[in-house]
Amino acid sequence: MTLAASPARAADDQNEAPVIEQETPDEGPTAEGQTADGPYLSDWYHQNLTVIGSKSIRFGPQQVDDIYLEYEFFGRKGPLDLYGYIDFPKFFGVGNAADSGIFDKGSPVFMELEPRLSIDDMTGQDLSFGPFKEWFVAFDYIFDWGHTTESRQNTLYAGLGTDIDTGSPLGLSFNLYKRRQWENYGAANEHSWDGYRAQLNYSYPLGSFDNGASLVYVGFTNHDFGSDLGDNDPTRTNESTVATNVLLYQFTHLRFMAVARYFHNGGQWNDGEMAPFPNSHGDSFELRSTGWGYYFGVGWQF
Template sequence: MKNVKNIALAATTLAAISCNAFAADYSDDIHKNDYQWSQFNLMYAVGEKPSAKDNLKHDYLEMEFGGRSGVVDLYGYVDVFNLTNKNSSGSDKNDGASKMFMKLAPRFSLDAITGQDLSFGPVQEVYVATLFNWGGGAIGSDVNNAFFGLGSDVMVPWLGKVGMNLYGLYDVNAKDWNGYQFSMNWFKPFVNFDNGSFISYQGYIDYQFGADTDANHVSSGGVMFNGIYWHSERYSVGYGVKAYNDVYTLEDGVAFGGLESSGFAHYLAASYKF
């Protein structure tokens, strides 16, 4: 990363990625790296999976936020679907589908908790990592998953500092542990303009494995999101493509009467940063 100002702007869009390229040092003050950010993203998705039909579309508003306070590194968002027409026949969120979805991912720095430098090799900081996915539908019938494990910030060639987490998945509805998930996210400015704006490559991977199998589920599956975004201090616009492979371990073309759980989806985004 060549420009300090651009690094600071980049950090406001993904809480798990820090603009500091060195190992964390909390020996004198655990709050010295504190920051916070939030933004509203107006999104449009085409072909999102899993779905009973191909190329369905929906709009949604995403309220995204994150930051750092002492030992806690936080990322999260709340999605509100179908802002313009809840019952559109062309939407995969119609006919009683959940109107909202929320993700909350707090990580707790073991470096800050212990006051020790736990970095080694490319690993810059170590965390107790948690993740919570909650759907907005009826309790017991919509998504209600909790993940617990270890996380880290890792220096990766060209990408820079990348968040990596390995979790065990606890299905709160079923009250049962069900496999594992590896998650990775990144944010890389790669074109910088004289006015301080920049273009970034950003995305994430969520890969589940070791899950229970049955008539609808296979043992592994996941997604990879790749986005190209233009950022200024207050605004961003971008396009992303998400690749699915048996997402949520649902077997493609088989699960629940033939849901599509593999393929590609396209996303358009326009954001305002607070």
């Protein structure tokens, strides 16, 4: 599927990067390496490996800088619209004092799986009306494999999704989820149904070039609301919003991305409050969960 037709989806925790679903151009400087069946290992299951550097990421109580490895996969087969990725935090041993990962007793793996099942395909009915082209049962499962319960996340979002016809090259989709929270780094909302997420995904092709590359803008916004997490804790909030802006420059195999992501109370941490525990240096610190974070990535699609 094309990027314009199927916008990016993202999730959010302190170790995760923007994740991008797209189909790459059919030609480019790597075209001589294509097989007779096409440039990729599968005609529907697309994959890439990307090295990602991140700066000022605000999903946790402390801002995190990291350089890590990501394996990403996506595709559409019958009613299944699949997206997922696996991150290996601090894979290269580079990060700030708040960062930990696979080799220094932090989380060895952070993963997200986002399957959607087409209701139209499963029922054999065309359920489109107005601008709503197709309807899905939508899921988003997030797992952070921390070494202890207090360093682990285990979250399921479940709900409905739809792709929206804009009558233009702008790709647009919307998902509305209810959240089931199991482990959540020791937060008070563990093992409960707690809140909702509204997710809007959008993309726009900006152009193609004589060297076979294309440039695409991708955006996605997650708004979490209806939680009880902040009711009895001034350091937490019941709502959180993250808006992501991506420029993706890609060939058949090689791709580059630059990302600016805006956090408002990222991770449901209340910006400006004093943290309830010391930082990695043992000092008191103020929560800075609102502001910009950045990612840069270089990847290979196969």
